[in-house]
Amino acid sequence: MAMPKHKISKSRRDMRKANHLKVKSANPSKCPQCGEPKMSHRVCIHCGFYKGKEIIKMGE
């Protein structure tokens, strides 16, 4: 039977969980239109552009 040699402490176990959450939530992508950080494969919430086209008309 495969058994871990040492018990992982609560803090180390929780740090691993926190790391997974971080990877899921982080989406490092920059908008080519305005340079603001945006989610990839989504319309930019700052300028409303996606794939070089204006999807959402932004007000003044």
Ligand SMILES: [Zn+2]
């Ligand atoms: Zn943008």
